[in-house]
Amino acid sequence: MTQVxxxxxxxxxxxxxxxxxxxxQRRNTARSDRQxxxxxxxxxxxxxxRSQQDWFHRKCEEREGPEHRAARLEGHRLRGVARQTMNGLAFHLPDRELLREADELLRMVSDLHKATDREDLVRRTEAGRHALSAFIQAAATKVR
Incomplete structure (x- = not known):
């Protein structure tokens, strides 16, 4: 009986x-995926x-020149990459408020090349970086 x-x-x-x-292990993997x-x-x-700033500067140097066109294409490509990474956010962090904030952030930084002058570019860039910092803080609370 003791052996049984x-x-x-x-x-x-x-x-x-x-x-x-x-x-x-499953909990740690899910957290890692969210991070x-x-x-x-x-x-x-x-x-x-970075690409939007480059697009702005190339536009100021020679509008519709080869470097400006290349910068514009790269800006569009990287916006597409950012949009794709939002799919990962939606899959791993399906928080409506966080996704709305991410979408607004992407829209904000996607328009940096539309700055009217260098001072406007600096203002827009700082606003974008501030919004990115706020997004990172909001996401950090959701990742845990």
Missing amino acids: LTSLVAVIGTLLGATLGYVF TAALAFSNAITEVI
Whole structure:
């Protein structure tokens, strides 16, 4: 009888340990996926800001010149990449408010190249960076 009881306790302990390990691993994986999605979006926004600034500067140097056209194409490409990373956000962090904030942020930084002069570009860039910082803080509270 003692051997049966000992074996039963060992089997139950093994099953309980395996189940708890699975639950904790799944929770950590989900958190890691949320962090990765938020980080990918914030990195994409940073690249959009850089490309929009380049687009503005190339436009000032020679409107419709080859460098301006290349900068414009790169700006469009990176906006597409940022839009794609929003799909990851929607999948891993399906929070309506956070997704709305992400969409507004992308719209804001996508228009940097429309600045009227360098001072306007600086103002728009700072506003975009401030909004990105606010998004990162909001996302950090949702990732945990």
